[in-house]
Amino acid sequence: MGDLLQKTTLPGTFPGLAQAVNGVALAYLDNAATTHMPLAVLEAMREFEITSRANIHRGVHTLSQRATDAYERARGDLKRFIGAGPSHELVFTSGTTEAINLVAHGLSDRAGGPSYLRPRDEIIVSGLEHHANLVPWQQAARRSGATLRILRPDAQGRLHPDELARLLTPRTMVFAVTACANATGERPPYEDLLALAREAGALTVLDAAQAAAHEMPRLAGLACDFMAFSGHKMYGPMGIGALAGARKSLDRLAPLRLGGDMVDWVTEQEASFAELPARLEGGTPNVAGAVGMAAAAAFIDGIGRTAIDVHLRALRAHAVAGLSALDGVTVLAPHAEQSAIVSFVAEGAHPHDLGTLLDESGIAVRTGHHCAQPLLEHLGTGPTTRASFALYNTHDDVERLVAGVAHALEVLR
Secondary structure, three states: OHHHHHHHOOOOOOHHHOOEEOOEEOEEOEOOOOOOOOHHHHHHHHHHHHHOOOOOOOOOOHHHHHHHHHHHHHHHHHHHHOOOOOOEEEEEEOOHHHHHHHHHHHHHOOOOOOOOOOOOOEEEEEOOOOHHHOHHHHHHHHHHOOEEEEEOOOOOOOOOHHHHHHHOOOOEEEEEEEOOOOOOOOOOOHHHHHHHHHHOOOEEEEEOOOOOOOOOOOHHHOOOOEEEEEHHHOOOOOOOEEEEEEHHHHOOOOOOOOOOOOEEEEOOOOEEEOOOOHHHOOOOOOHHHHHHHHHHHHHHHHHOHHHHHHHHHHHHHHHHHHHHOOOOEEEOOOOOOOOOEEEEEEOOEOHHHHHHHHHHOOEEOEEEOOOOHHHHHHHOOOOEEEEEOOOOOOHHHHHHHHHHHHHHHHHHO
16 A cells, blocks of 8 residues: 555645645545546646647647547547446536436426426435435426435435335336445445346436446446546546446437537527437537546556555544544444545534634545435434545544544534
């Protein structure tokens, strides 16, 4: 693990982390929200902007052709990164949220005729979800007349395939689940859950925002129709993400964004849409973001996802042990050993106060409901404090976190 740290802590590798906050060296532990970018990603985006900045697909001039080549090369690189097969396609989006909205809207939009989802159909969403994989399905159910059902976790926040089996019916048309719960770090058995839903005839949706930068099965080996993920949670830029899936499934979707570059031909009264992936990528794309996202994927694979995850699991185990030893502190999902997320509550201390005091010590964490309010209400915790680790974090960061929480509790109590 020393080799991993040596590769990722060389001066300048992550320039955004080489700063002080409140006069103290930054310990950045908010990686489940946004990771920092390595210099290799920043340089790839800078090189594109300097040498190839132009709009894609529409121009015959050299810069436009360069930009088109860079964009499509990034698409191919990311398809390989997630293990897509020959029958898969990847659509660039602004992130996981837009990607899931594209699916939910695309299956329930009736503007061009009957939608895939209809009255009396059923949508099942797990109870672990970020709001971005819940609220779009609430709206899809309202638009289509379908019924939204929830696969609820147990008291420890775990999902069970036998519970899903009981919910599945011939009317189940969609099943959506996360690969890792952002509020607790729970890693559900999504492989089995997706397979069960597909066997029942449902389309399957995987929110891989918290998982794409880690070890996970190849997309081609999953019973997954749609997989969504984001650049900013995998050491890449903000404002870029992807929806990957089987072409036959993506072809079911009504476009979310209508306009430039997603049409084949247009008259004053009608339009014919382009083939995938252009049909779902209306508007001017974030080409530099796509280039940066592909560069981030290459950076991850250059280190190795196995090595990264071994390091992160050790950090999480260290943090769980240290925080659990503090009086009145309860760690959520302590069993979730495959996670890089540690979410906890402390008696007598509001998470926002705790986060503020940690920030005074240069320690960046996230506080609140983490866009997963139904899950935290189900678990009975309310808002939590969440620390989340990335490959550049160290055991010294964990020690600072535990000591900082202990000090904050002394102040707050």
